[in-house]
Amino acid sequence: xLTIKRVPTVLSNYQDDSSEPRGCGRNCLGExxxxxxxxxxxxxxxxxxxxxxxxxxxxPSDFFLNTLLLGQWEDRMSRGLFRYDVTAxxxxxxxxxxxxxxxxxxxxxxxxxxxxxxxxxxxxxxxPAKFNFTKVGQxxxxxxxxxxxxxxxxxxxxxxxxxxxxxxxxxxxxxxxxYGHVLLIPRVLDCLPQRIDPDNLxxxxxxxxEAGSAYFRLGYNSLGAFATINHLHFQAYVLSxxxxxxxxxxxxxxxxxGLSQSxxxxxxxxxYPVRGLVYEGGSTLKELSxxxxxxxxxxxxxxxxxxxxxxxxxRRIFLFPQCYAEKQALGEVSQELLDTQVNPAVWEISGHMxxxxxxxxxxxxxxxxxxxxxxxxxxxxRFEEVEAYIFEAIGLVExxxxxxxxxxxxxxxxxxxTVSAAPHFTEGCLVLH
Amino acid sequence: MLxxxxxxxxxxxxxxxxxxxxxxLTELMDPSLRLPVEQSLAARYSEWVAEALDEIQGCFLITDxxxxxxxxxxxxxxxxxxxxxxxxxxxxxxxxxxxxxxxDRQSVMEIREAIREERTLQISLLNYRKDGTxxxxxxxxxxxxxxxxxxxxxxxxxxxxxxxxSRCLRSLAENRHEGGTGRFLVACRNEFRSDxxxxxxxVVELFVDVDNRGLEAEESRHATEQEKxxxxxxxxxxxxxxxxxxxxxxxxxxDKRRSEAGISAINSSLVISLGRIKQxxxxxxxxxxxxxxxxxxxxxxxxxxxxxxxxxxRECWFLNGPDTDADxxxxxxxxxxxEHSCTVRLLNYRKDRSSFWNLFHISPVRNASGKIAFYVSxxxxxxxxxxxxxxxxxxxxxxxxxxxKVAVRSLSMCAGPSRR
Numbered sequence: 001x002l003t004i005k006r007v008p009t010v011l012s013n014y015q016d017d018s019s020e021p022r023g024c025g026r027n028c029l030g031e032x033x034x035x036x037x038x039x040x041x042x043x044x045x046x047x048x049x050x051x052x053x054x055x056x057x058x059x060p061s062d063f064f065l066n067t068l069l070l071g072q073w074e075d076r077m078s079r080g081l082f083r084y085d086v087t088a089x090x091x092x093x094x095x096x097x098x099x100x101x102x103x104x105x106x107x108x109x110x111x112x113x114x115x116x117x118x119x120x121x122x123x124x125x126x127x128p129a130k131f132n133f134t135k136v137g138q139x140x141x142x143x144x145x146x147x148x149x150x151x152x153x154x155x156x157x158x159x160x161x162x163x164x165x166x167x168x169x170x171x172x173x174x175x176x177x178x179y180g181h182v183l184l185i186p187r188v189l190d191c192l193p194q195r196i197d198p199d200n201l202x203x204x205x206x207x208x209x210e211a212g213s214a215y216f217r218l219g220y221n222s223l224g225a226f227a228t229i230n231h232l233h234f235q236a237y238v239l240s241x242x243x244x245x246x247x248x249x250x251x252x253x254x255x256x257x258g259l260s261q262s263x264x265x266x267x268x269x270x271x272y273p274v275r276g277l278v279y280e281g282g283s284t285l286k287e288l289s290x291x292x293x294x295x296x297x298x299x300x301x302x303x304x305x306x307x308x309x310x311x312x313x314x315r316r317i318f319l320f321p322q323c324y325a326e327k328q329a330l331g332e333v334s335q336e337l338l339d340t341q342v343n344p345a346v347w348e349i350s351g352h353m354x355x356x357x358x359x360x361x362x363x364x365x366x367x368x369x370x371x372x373x374x375x376x377x378x379x380x381x382r383f384e385e386v387e388a389y390i391f392e393a394i395g396l397v398e399x400x401x402x403x404x405x406x407x408x409x410x411x412x413x414x415x416x417x418t419v420s421a422a423p424h425f426t427e428g429c430l431v432l433h
Numbered sequence: 434m435l436x437x438x439x440x441x442x443x444x445x446x447x448x449x450x451x452x453x454x455x456x457x458l459t460e461l462m463d464p465s466l467r468l469p470v471e472q473s474l475a476a477r478y479s480e481w482v483a484e485a486l487d488e489i490q491g492c493f494l495i496t497d498x499x500x501x502x503x504x505x506x507x508x509x510x511x512x513x514x515x516x517x518x519x520x521x522x523x524x525x526x527x528x529x530x531x532x533x534x535x536x537d538r539q540s541v542m543e544i545r546e547a548i549r550e551e552r553t554l555q556i557s558l559l560n561y562r563k564d565g566t567x568x569x570x571x572x573x574x575x576x577x578x579x580x581x582x583x584x585x586x587x588x589x590x591x592x593x594x595x596x597x598x599s600r601c602l603r604s605l606a607e608n609r610h611e612g613g614t615g616r617f618l619v620a621c622r623n624e625f626r627s628d629x630x631x632x633x634x635x636v637v638e639l640f641v642d643v644d645n646r647g648l649e650a651e652e653s654r655h656a657t658e659q660e661k662x663x664x665x666x667x668x669x670x671x672x673x674x675x676x677x678x679x680x681x682x683x684x685x686x687x688d689k690r691r692s693e694a695g696i697s698a699i700n701s702s703l704v705i706s707l708g709r710i711k712q713x714x715x716x717x718x719x720x721x722x723x724x725x726x727x728x729x730x731x732x733x734x735x736x737x738x739x740x741x742x743x744x745x746x747r748e749c750w751f752l753n754g755p756d757t758d759a760d761x762x763x764x765x766x767x768x769x770x771x772e773h774s775c776t777v778r779l780l781n782y783r784k785d786r787s788s789f790w791n792l793f794h795i796s797p798v799r800n801a802s803g804k805i806a807f808y809v810s811x812x813x814x815x816x817x818x819x820x821x822x823x824x825x826x827x828x829x830x831x832x833x834x835x836x837x838k839v840a841v842r843s844l845s846m847c848a849g850p851s852r853r
Binding site: 040057059060062063065066067068069070071072073074075078087088089090091092093101155156157178179180214215238239240241242246247250252263280281283312315316 | 534535538539541542545546652706709710711774796798799801802803822823824828829830831832833834835836838839840842843844846
């Protein structure tokens with residue numbers, strides 16, 4: 001059995017505690033405390049709703065991101081809930097074509113007793129004995145984020161939890177990668193494992209849309225792609241500079257029949273170290289969300305780890321199938337890269353690297369980022385296979401005509417031969433997490 | 434038509450279910466912006482510049498990054514004719530209103546970044562007219578710098594329509610194209626020659642009002658050399674007009690930033706970001722001993738009655754007066770020394786010497802180096818409407834601090850023209 005010791009990131013102050021659930025009175029997010037809590041609630045607008053609540057003024061456009069999310073975050077900072085002050089961590093844009101962002105952060109990867117966590121399985125059942133977000137104290141929660149019934153978004157400072165629905169919450173990440181780093185935890189009481197489904201991905205897109213800033217992104221890591229907790233969650237933060245992946249050129253994938261009525265535009269990244277698909281457009285958020293969700297579901301069910309980046313206020317979504325953990329387990333990654341202790345999850349793939357050692361930070365170069373991220377990517381061949389399966393899964397046929405405009409790079413589409421979607425990992429691959 | 438002139442966009446997103454941008458036009462210009470927008474050009478170029486600009490052929494917009502929301506302050510007649518909007522519908526609005534469902538998002542990002550980095554950009558773009566029809570334009574953006582302070586005074590965006598062409602013209606246009614998919618950074622200062630001859634006449638406008646879907650399905654549309662030249666010519670005319678008239682007020686501009694600018698602690702992109710925060714606050718520069726104010730929001734000016742130039746560069750204690758509690762001031766100073774944030778209530782004075790109880794919060798703000806670069810102080814009149822939208826005044830103040838911290842940190846990490 002292959003094992004690798006890896007140092008995880010702690011997302012909650014309660015993660016260090018033993019896994020026995022405490023009794024209530026701890027004001028946690030479990031069945032004991034949450035239903036009677038009065039957390040603030042942000043109910044985002046429902047475009048389809050006929051109802052318009054009278055009286056209440058519309059919220060200002062920067063309310064959600066600045067006033068509520070960042071303001072509450074600042075409040076938790078002043079209450080000392082974070083493990084370190086991330087704004088005291090030096091950060092810079094690495095000179096180069098894409099402007100990778102590096103940060104020197106010695107506090108993020110804290111040592112703790114390693115827990116076993118299989119990374120050879122993308123889908124694993126929820127295990128209540130392991131750390132999960134129901135054990136988080138309510139002081140780490142900023143507000144509930146759920147669909148409202150009004151045509152306007154509403155905010156209630158003290159809202160009684162709805163007994164019928166499991167609330168979705170936004171909580172702080174106590175080891176933030178940037179100021180404002182939060183976790184979106186859909187339906188926290190339902191204890192969903194880390195897996196994408198259409199409803200929950202849509203919730204994440206709505207959050208991107210409500211923030212209304214192209215610099216507020218959400219990210220998702222599947223198991224095996226460096227998710228640290230097997231309880232469904234997305235991450236989000238603001239970084240007011242484009243991510244390298246957002247700047248990378250893309251090549252549109254021409255679509256023939258099938259979903260030609262769809263306004264979703266498909267592209268793939270070219271000239272970027274990690275191969276990925278880019279989804280854009282759609283007449284509604286739900287249309288885009290459903291298509292991305294179906295793609296992710298195919299990957300999940302075929303045991304291919306992946307990461308998702310939601311950018312541009314929910315208008316542009318990147319999907320990265322990856323294989324770094326497998327390579328690590330098989331000893332195929334160079335020691336030099338391993339020594340930097342960077343786990344290539346969604347933020348790293350997008351181009352934001354947190355480095356633990358001063359030497360790595362000072363020497364950080366676009367070349368290093370490229371080398372690291374190249375190890376993460378599926379090979380060209382494997383990526384094309386996966387791409388073909390994904391399109392089949394979402395009911396599309398790629399067009400056989402050559403794209404009219406693109407004249408430079410880009411391999412012409414090859415029709416897929418039937419290859420069985422072999423599991424990506426060798427059995428028995430275990431990583432000590 | 435102008436697409437997007439925003440830097441970090443914290444604005445209302447257009448209704449996700451609609452295809453046309455019309456729904457976002459139901460908002461009128463924010464009334465508090467009316468005067469700054471109307472005065473923006475005159476203040477720097479004199480009252481006569483509008484007439485001179487009206488004589489320049491072509492479609493173009495001028496925007497002011499110093500006004501909250503980075504609004505349009507001038508629209509040429511050609512632009513209004515091309516886009517179908519009236520002047521009132523466009524003034525004071527942000528350029529993103531011309532963007533629509535099929536506008537390429539990466540192009541939008543490139544424009545945003547060019548603004549942030551205060552540089553010239555030429556890019557082809559799909560925009561939407563008032564009636565919702567899309568059309569392709571060559572969008573040429575350039576900044577105009579104040580010579581004295583080195584800051585961006587205005588951005589100018591020239592648009593040249595790119596009509597649909599027959600296949601022979603299209604492939605000729607493409608063959609001239611350097612590579613990529615319609616994006617190019619062009620330094621347009623030099624003479625520009627169109628040095629090819631065509632069999633067919635490139636001037637013939639084969640613009641056919643095709644169905645929107647066909648237009649929107651095109652991934653990009655390339656401009657001909659002639660169209661690029663047209664854009665550069667218009668840009669040069671506008672620039673020389675602005676330069677000429679700026680001499681009348683003494684606030685001279687240039688297309689180049691002077692390398693030794695005066696005391697200008699914060700760059701245009703930070704100003705744009707801070708302008709989105711609609712509350713009273715100021716930023717003070719702690720790297721200078723007298724801790725001068727380097728940024729003041731419009732709401733601060735409204736609250737205190739001062740004008741911006743009366744405030745910038747001034748030390749931050751000037752709101753205090755005879756009855757301001759000295760102990761509270763001492764508490765503030767101690768917090769600053771200890772590099773902590775602090776919330777107090779103190780008596781402050783407006784320009785007209787009337788006093789008000791100020792719920793005051795001050796916090797250190799670090800930049801990308803990890804060191805403290807500024808202090809942000811947020812003011813709130815105790816008697817003003819409180820508990821708006823369910824959040825206490827203190828929570829709203831913290832929102833300002835959070836937004837400022839993000840802006841300062843992010844915008845100082847980039848290699849580029851920023852000064853800190």
